[in-house]
Amino acid sequence: MTHPENDKEYKGLVVNEGVENLPQVNPYATFHRRKQVLTAREYFEGIREGDRTRLSQAVTLVESNLPEDQKIAQQVIEMCLPYAGNSIRLGITGVPGAGKSTFIEALGTELCKADKKLAVLAIDPSSERSKGSILGDKTRMNELSVEKNAFIRPSPSAGSLGGVARKTRETIVLCEAAGFDTIIVETVGVGQSETAAHSMVDFFLLLQVTGTGDELQGIKRGIMEMSDGIAINKCDGNNVERAQAAKVSFKNALALFPPTQSGWKPYALACSAVEKTGIQEVWDMVEEYIRFARENGYLEYRRAQQAKYWVYETINAALLDGFYHDPVIEKLLPQMEEKVLNNQISSFIAAKELLDTYGK
């Protein structure tokens, strides 16, 4: 075990100074200070050694909003970064009822059998409010949750989308450093969560169900054009014909879209998560894409773009938060909106007055 103080690289980052002088205690006995007892390096070494408990604890730190937890979390992430990146990152979206959990359970089990190490994460900014968090209930994935090669983590509990997404993105780093070679990020097609998920994965899969009306209600426009592939789930029982027809329809629709930046042509497949048919084909599509994008350099390019995206996204969110949470602005904004809606002043004058007020 290396103490950060003995490690030049991490000088100046030591936050647990003095803790080492306390009498040694069982960390599990000192519940209220449990997290403080370990140093960043201890978490890091545990993660690298494949210690699941350490990984889970570190993810808890990443998810914590306490400044002292965040300080250690950032050190752990920084130590893990050089070991991150060696995974296939797959995003999966779809409306509630598309069968995401069952699909991930079926796909995940196959991947584990093929000796992949799989981490399943989620982005669901509504998780706290609705209490019906995706992945919140691990027991929905009975089979997968007992696989020794699988690590399932529910969505960080709510906050701003930016906060939730950031935590998930940082958790990917920890999981990759822990040796997971396949990361699945699940999201619901709500709000901007799929944009966030899209911005941290290599392949974005839209899980679709047949039907033209209600089944599509929940999904936002724009997601189809964002996806690298579509899987029509529930191609089973007396639904096979409809699912196959849907596959063809989506195939034709995708062909009308302008080409993707990578040159990849997204396509649609049918599968049944319940009957476990067509699942391997979906994974083959993902791997086919990865080979394609690795070869033409797009995979590397996309990851670099994503890393930059999160720099800008974080900065932008902080700047806008500062403005919109300013008490004076919070009071003035509704009045200005009202004037704009009543055609008393233009949108631009309203904006200028608000900015001038903020500048003072």
Next chain:
Amino acid sequence: MTHPENDKEYKGLVVNEGVENLPQVNPYATFHRRKQVLTAREYFEGIREGDRTRLSQAVTLVESNLPEDQKIAQQVIEMCLPYAGNSIRLGITGVPGAGKSTFIEALGTELCKADKKLAVLAIDPSSERSKGSILGDKTRMNELSVEKNAFIRPSPSAGSLGGVARKTRETIVLCEAAGFDTIIVETVGVGQSETAAHSMVDFFLLLQVTGTGDELQGIKRGIMEMSDGIAINKCDGNNVERAQAAKVSFKNALALFPPTQSGWKPYALACSAVEKTGIQEVWDMVEEYIRFARENGYLEYRRAQQAKYWVYETINAALLDGFYHDPVIEKLLPQMEEKVLNNQISSFIAAKELLDTYGK
């Protein structure tokens, strides 16, 4: 003619104080101070009386970047606002080569014959750079430009997209106050310009041409899902069959999209701007939509949302501009990006360091 000083409502907004005491001169003779000679109220009254010259001059003020011009422009806009809003605002996008100019000429001529008063505006942030500005050359619309009911204005010359879009949006207000009941905003499917156009119109039309490859290259993914309707142009000569087939393909594709927020179901039509066939049908689609959206309240809702959108958009752009044009940030940002790309620090740490630097 009312002088602003005599009008309680505009007290405090008087910027031409003293000008009235100068000897009266022919405004067209004093070129270097031409714009200063008129008061905001004079522009406003000219606009309301349908004086094209005054309208053009006021638009020039709106487009000017000089603070003294902007001051008057904003007063004119404020005076015009209560008289704005009584028009159908139609956005038209499509790749270069889709025949936008010819289409607008054909549609515009029909509208003028039906006694509509039509203003044709444009958003093209590249106009200065490329010199190939859309609408830059009015002579491309020979027939329309001589119609007494048509007012054609090229894109404001370049600057940021936000600046160009703002000027176009403000020009809409002036045109509506001048009695134009139909506004067309043309844009190219480049960058974010179609998002800007989409955010100021009632109906967003995608002008498409047949073909599966090169013709679609220029159009950005996402535009199709943004459009309220598609017109397949160049349905003429030996292209009729292909255009009709494309119409069916797009119809099928649109049916797969999730429903729009308004409940409107976008559809595709074929037309020929050159042969002037199918043009009326496109306009019928626009009017059908307007009736539909007016009835269910969506039209009003969309306009209110747009007005708010431009408040937020203007504020956000100003806040971000302030940050990214800060000299210290401009120097530090590339270094931070490099560290992120080399996996030395996380995107979030980089963002935090930049924000901390800016805060100092």
